[in-house]
Amino acid sequence: MRTRSVFLAVALAVSLGACAAPDEAPKVAAAAAVKINDGPDQNRIVPARVDAAAALVPERIRATGKLTIGVGAAGSGFPPLAFTATDNKTLIGNEPDIAVAVAGVLGLEPQLANTSWEGLFIGLDSGRYDLGASNITVTEQRKQKYDFVSYRKDDLAFEVKKGSALKVAAPKDVAGKKVAVGSGTNQEKILVEWSKQDVANGLPAVDIKYYQTNQATYLALGSGQIDAYLGPNPTAAYHVATAGQTEIAGTCSGAGSALPGLIALTTKKDNGLVQALKAALDELIRSGAYARILGRWNLTAEAVTAGEVNPPGLPIEGK
Template sequence: MKRSLLAIAALQLVGCGADPTATQNTSAELGGVNTSPEQNRVTTSRNEAAAALLPAKVRDRGTLVVGGTIGSPPLGFVADDNKTPIGIEIDLATLVASALGLKPDYQVTSWENLFVGLDSAKYDVGFANITVTEKRKQKYDFATYRKDDIAFEAKKGGDWKITGGKDVAGKTIAVGTGTNQEKILVDWDEENVKAGLPAASIKYFQSPSDTYLALSSGRIDAYFGPNPNVAYHVKVGGQTETIGKFSGAGATLQGLIAATTKKDSGLVKAYQAALNAVIADGSYAKVLARWNVANEAVGKSEINPPGLPKNKQK
C-alpha cells in the first residue's frame, strides 16, 4: 500500500507543475527507473549538418533554452533531490541540444507560461508533451518526435472497456482541464446526449493525488490522460489498468508530439534535422526504451504535419 500511495502522490497531470515540497519516489518505487539527480542520460554527438541550420545568434550563444513542465512521470518530473528535472522530455531535449552542439538550458515553467515564453522568445523550444494541432500551427512551428496517444485508466479487475464515445455514457470520468483529451471527452458526451444516452459526469481535480484517491475510492470510474502517464502509473501502482487507448488527434488521424517553437523563428528545420540525426544513430530509441514508451516512436521527424482539427479542439 505504501508503494501505491507514493506512486499516486508523485504522478501529476500534463500541464501542471510539480509541488517542490512533495516527497519523491525512490528508483525502486518507480519501477526500477533511475530517479536520482545523477542521471545516466543517453548521449549523442554534434551533427554538423543540423548545427549549420541554426540561426547565428543561437549557435553563438552556445545554449538551447528549453521550456518545459515537470510533475508527470515519466514525461517530466523531479529527481530524488526534489529539484533536478528528469524524464522523457528532458532526455529528448538534451539529445537535440547535443546534436546541435549546444548546452541545454532547461527552464521549468507552468503549462500556460510555457506558451507565453515561446511567444516572447524567452524559450527557443518547448519540450512538454505538446500535441500538434491546426490551431496551434497558426502561432507555432513543430518538429515531431513521438506519437500522441491518450488512454483511460480504471481500477483493475473490471469488465468495462472503452472503444468509442458511447462507452463513456453515464460514467464519471476525471480529465485535465485545457487538454485535448478533455475536448475529445466533451465532444463524445455531447454526441451521446444528442443520441439520447446518459450524460457523463466530467470531474476536475486540483492534484493528481486527489484524482487517484477518487479513483481508488470509487468516486470516479476512470481517468483520461496521456498514455505515457497512464501506462507508467499502471506499472508502478499495480492496482489499475488501461481500459482504452486512442490517438490524441481523434479517430481519423494519428496524433503527434513535437518540439515547439515560435512560428517563423528560423529554428524548426534545425530541430527536425537534429531529431532525425538522433533517430538515425539509435540514441532516440534508447531514450524511449529507457522510459518504456518505445511503442510511441516515430520513424522520422516531420515539420508541421496535419494535426488535431480546429473543430476538435479549444
C-alpha cells in the same frame, strides 16, 4: 542514486490508431521488469555536435551557445514523460532526454526550465524558451502560433480502479460516466467531443470532472467519486505499474479517431529554429540514440520513423 524496479503494464506497449478496450487490443507480450533511475544523476545520452544540423540554428541562438527548453513538469510531473528526480529539482524523463539530445546535436548547452503547462506557452510566446518539450500535441489551432517537429505518437488511456467492469472503446462506453481530465488539454477536447456525440445519439452526456493535481484525481478514482481518468497513455501505464491500484480500461489515438495524433518539439512560429530541430531529430533517429532514449522509458511503441515539420494537426482545438 536510487533506482526503482517496476513492471510496466502491457498498455505501455500497445499503440493504437483508434480506440480499443483491452479485450479488443492486439495481443502483446508483457514487458519485462524495467529499472527506472529516478535519481538526479541520469547519465543522459548527449550526442556530439553535427555541423550540418548546427549550421541551421539561427544566429541569435547560436551566439548564446544555449538552448532554453520549457518542460511542463510543475507539481508532481508526469512520469515517465517529465518529472523531478529524488532531489525534487532535477528534471528527468523522456521529454527532457529528447530535448537534451537535440541540443547536443546542435552544439548547444541545454537549459531545462520546469514550468506549468500554461507557463510553457507563455514562455514560448515571449521568447523566454526557445523550445517546448512537454508531450505537446500538434493541433491545427496551435499551428497558427507555433512550429512543430513530431517525435512521438500521441496515445491516450482511460485509467480506472482495479477490478472495474468499465471497458472503453467508443464514446458510448463513457456516456453518463464521471470521467476526470486535465483542463486545457487535448484529451479534454476529445472528451467534450465524445460527450456531444453521446448526446446527439440520445445517450447521457459524459460527466466531466476536473482536479488540480494528479494526487487529487487518483484519490477520487480510488474512492469511487469518478469512474475513469483520461490522460496520456505513458503516464497512465506508469502509474498502473508503480501504484498497483488501477488498470487501463481502453486506449486511443490522441485524435480520438483513426487520425494519428502526434507529439512534437514546439517553437515559436517563424523564429527560424524548426529546420534545425528536424535535422537534429533525424540525426538522433539515424544514429540509434532516439531508439535508446525511448527504450529507456519503455516508450518504443510510440516511436516515429522520421520527424515531420508541421504535420497535419488534430482538428480538435487545443489550448
